[in-house]
Amino acid sequence: MRKSIENILEKYDNSKRDALISLLQEIQENEGFLSEEAIVKTGKKLKIPTSKIYGVATFYNQFRFEPTGKYHIMICRGTACHVLGSLTVLQELEKTLKIKAGQTTRDGLFSIEIVACIGACGLAPVINVNGTFHAKVTVESIKEIIESYRNKEE
Amino acid sequence: MSIQIEVNGKKIEAFEGETILTVLKRNAIRVPTLCHMNDFIPSGACRLCVVEIVGSPKLVSSCSYPVADGMKILTNSPRVIESRKTIIELLLSNHPDDCLYCIRNNNCELQSLAKEYHVIERRINGKKNSFKLDHAGTSIVRDPEKCILCGRCVRICEETMGVSAIEYVNRGSKTVIGTTMQKGLNTSSCVNCGQCIMVCPTGALTEKNQTHLVQDALQQKNKTLVVQYAPSISVSLAEEFGMPPGTDINGLLNAALRKMGFKYVFDTTFGADLTIMEEAAELIDRITKGKILPMFTSCCPAWVKYAEEFAPDFLDNLSTCKSPQQMTGAVIKSYFAEISNLKPEEIISVSIMPCTAKKFEMQRDTMGRNGYKDVDIAITTRELIELIRLNGIDMKSIIPEITDSPMGVRSSAGKIFGATGGVMEAALRTAYKSLTGDELTNFKINAVRGFQGRKETKIKINNLEIGIAVVSGLANAALLIDEIRNGRKDIHFIEVMTCPGGCIAGGGQRIGVDRSVIEARMKSLYDIDDRETIKVSHKNPEIIELYDNYFEHPLSHKSHELLHTCYIKRDVLL
């Protein structure tokens, strides 16, 4: 069930700075991204300047400031995946969806994020869509994978 | 515990636990630094201060590495020189090439380093970062392309001011200094103090330069050009023109301004006296009538904005008095205009301040009426120097002149406004007279003088024991405010200066001066106080005249209209 930002913040009444990242992670898990409102409220709760919160949030890959697509595709660009062709898979993905990594398609269906290494190197190249892993992805199979998610929408 | 180390072959005494840099500085051995700030914990970011330790595989940053007994250090070995030079070249490779068009040309730490390390060819080339200018604020302009990410601005804003309007954003090569959500400075909690400009090594942070506006104004033949300058100004210019730091060149300043084209030259110090008349009266009013206490001074516009943002629960504690700049401006466009048969719209009123926040203050809503502003252009000491040079004025050859009446005579109490504790001392001198009918036997109140961030004492006036506090640096103000929030009731009057040391170390002053220069300025102000005869605001004859002819008495209806203001809670990204 989706909680409001206030619900999440309630648990952090006596928290200090070291709770910041966990708190932001919880908000993003719930909202899908970090809004200005979320940052301001977090600042009030933890008594930290918003610039510091923004500075922390922009430092880490995990945090987004725009909502992601319904199907969020994380493509691994670790060494093993690279050596086995993940770059061409990424390029094909960008070509198929007509967006670049870090963006969301206009219809809000798909977004792409590059992650450094998922840790499933034995099955490289790997992508992760909303928690589901797809292993040994190729330029052909990526198109099929996208199609299968699109078909779910119909 | 005393130990011995060797630097460049020479044996030197050191103390256990010290950093290498501390020892080197004490022995006048130069090591370049960029991210280092005195009295701040070393961050070890720039790596420029690296030195070689014999027997150690890597170079170490001298700002953070502790000395050890028997350590052998080389500060300028070929390896160290090559490293420092490369670091400088790396910075240059991501820096705009337009030194000739930069306001910090000839006063830029990056330039100086490039020269010191003999960079005379472009060995490293590559893509440069591209960022937009942020000139959304009233006082400060940010140019992230010139930023070398030393972090000094972030630290002073966070640690000294407790404001944290700016911070490192993003990561790696994409790192940039920005505000929350990377909007303009005007949406942030920035109080416009300009201390970030004072610590910036390059032209990444500058004031909103309005030299051209003044130059244009001076050409307008159908207007009357009037100028006022803050108490600090006359002791803050000397070293620029080859004179010993701190020398009071008030007379030369008047002459230079007239040569520039100003018709009337007034002294904001007069306005300071006026502020004291009103503020002392207000303090006594609050104390004797049981109104809200403690009262905070309100002449520092960065502090006022800080209170509006961070301590809106204390807005009723702020004195309703305007600052000397604004009081002087209001008087210029009312009393002075009337007696000179001028319409306020015919006057262009310029102020010269050691401060960048004054650019914000002059555009506040209550700082004008009937469609005109009391002060039209507020410029900094730096901009004044530019105007002096631009207009070819030779400070060494002009003859000192006096200020104009009716706002030229001043007391030395007004003059010490420029130092932290000065406002407090001046106000107490007048409050004492008002409450007891007598003058203080000793006008010097040493307890409020000096560079300490917080000074507190108690003054006995009749059977009242008045608790007073003087803070400079907003982080110190925040601590005091919290104490009061938590129930402290023994303080009645508090002076807050945003800039540590007071206005003589303001955000609009000359950049790159030594601490000794600021100390000289402070000493100069107190020397003036020692030798001048009119040491109290209430004895300033032009002040007395002003009340007789115009305001009647402090806190009168007319003075409330022109000389007092109000405050609003500000909705910014804190």
Next chain:
Amino acid sequence: MDTLNADKRKKIFVDLIKGNKNVEIENQLEYIKREKINKPIIYVGAGTCGLGAGAAETIIAIKDYLKNKKIDADVMEVGCIGLCAVEPIVDVQLPGKNRISFQKVSCKNVNNILDQAFSSKFSKEDVLGQIQIGKADKYAAIPDFFKLPFFEKQKRIVLKNCGLINPESIDEYIAFGGYVGLYNTLTKHSSADICDIIEKSGLRGRGGGGFPTGKKWKIALQQQNNQKYLICNADEGDPGAFMDRAAIEGDPHRLIEGMAIAAYAIGASVGYIYIRAEYPLAIARLKVAMEQARKYGLLGKNILDSKFSFELKIKMGAGAFVCGEETALINSIEGYRGMPRPRPPFPAVSGLFEKPTVINNVETFANVAEIICNGADWFSSVGTATSKGTKVFALSGKIKLTGLIEIPMGTTIRSIIFDIAGGIKNNKKFKAVQIGGPSGGCITEQNLDIPIEYESLIKVGAMMGSGGLVVMDEDNCMVDVAKFFMDFIQRESCGKCIPCREGTRRMLEILESITSKPIGGEKAALERMKGIMQLEKLATVIKDTSLCALGQSAPNPILSTLKWFREEYEEHIFERKCATHTCTELRKFRILTDACTGCTLCSKKCPTNAIIGTKKSPHFIIDEKCIGCGTCKETCNFSAIEMI
């Protein structure tokens, strides 16, 4: 056993840890250890890599099979046994028989495989091997699982239980000897003793630094402070490394026990496991295990009645490789940007919240319990003179058998690649193996017989790193590999210090200029060559002055590939050629005029309008405009375009 109430259960297992004789448990032990079973058990390797290969679907299919055939059997998810290349792996253990391991069990062939298992009629291509269960009879003609070439040379200490036990059962962990190390620690040894034992064992930090673990603990122990912290670095950011993930997914209690012992050794009362958010399964397993340990009094206050208290917390990383660096990690836990701090002071003296803090890698902690149980000498008898014990490696790249292995220090790299991993796949030629990720270097043919050791690897310009080993073959471009790592470093550099932030960017640009579309001419070639010389100079300064190990080791891949593959660099620079065709912009294409029908399809698709020609006449590719993307070749229906 399952019907016992929680308290009784706890007493039984805590008794087991304490070595108290307990008749009830004696009888049950064989069943808990599954040396005796009442019904068949089907184990499915369901670590992240197994799931990635389709294990979840396999499990559903297995359950369907059992339901349809009305077979009463347990299905158990286990961690990764390490043979990731042939996942999903499914083991079947029938009562009284050995455990049979099957490879590549998808939802499509699982029915057939289960038929084989239940009928004992095996198909050679499906069976991996058999795992001995107690004194059961061996199946005929099925190899011994742990004698397979992949496993024979391994010595599994850290990975002992992975893939074999149920990672969500603390009882199993205890049944197989778990938490005895902790008990012995608390009852028989002082903190100083434990530090001594670990130091004597020769255990060195497995995160890559190789700092003697016992020595680090001693420094922390000696600090006078009533609050100390222990941190487990499970950030595992090295691309190509998944040792820690597998170890936690497969055997989380091993980490917890190791940390509890370490905390006792240094006097820490609070511990953090800093684990990357990209490891959701590992995080889930840890949470379950921690809760189980708390319930059994193995975590929390007064552990096993010893007056020693230790509480563990999980902190999730938020996606920053640099947070694998100790002081950056500390900043991250404290809620700041993950930027390193200057050292000294070292974390063992002043770390988290300015208190003495020891940070160790998952693998380091995973060795601790075994060392306490078996003794320092037992551990130091494995490995070489300076590098004791074993090391877990994640093998990936162009080898036949990718996956996870644990080998004694001193094993040669050749042995790993050709004996264990089965050699290069598709009959290609070995070119290089990258060890140490973006901080490491490559090992070439001539150095394949180097024994794996901290110092020996550094000598040839590589480094142990956390254990990621990526094998490359003749089709990989080493310049591209260097560029890949530098690109990674640039993305992950925290940006605090100038040499790393600006320096690695310039190094990356030089590499990009070598691998991208040529601006032709001799002058340009000279510029590129100057670029290479500058690379070496820049590299020296970056190594010498960077604030942390990320920057200090950033130039390693470039320096290493330059050293061993200089001709490849020069080919890129002077001949503008990438022999492996990896650097796409250097590729050249040619239209075969005989085959071209002039259909104009390729010229329409060309992104840079590099193809000219009139309809129905052979077309032509303008070399200067071509960016080597290969779209034309893909588009051509007449096979009229070839890469030259």
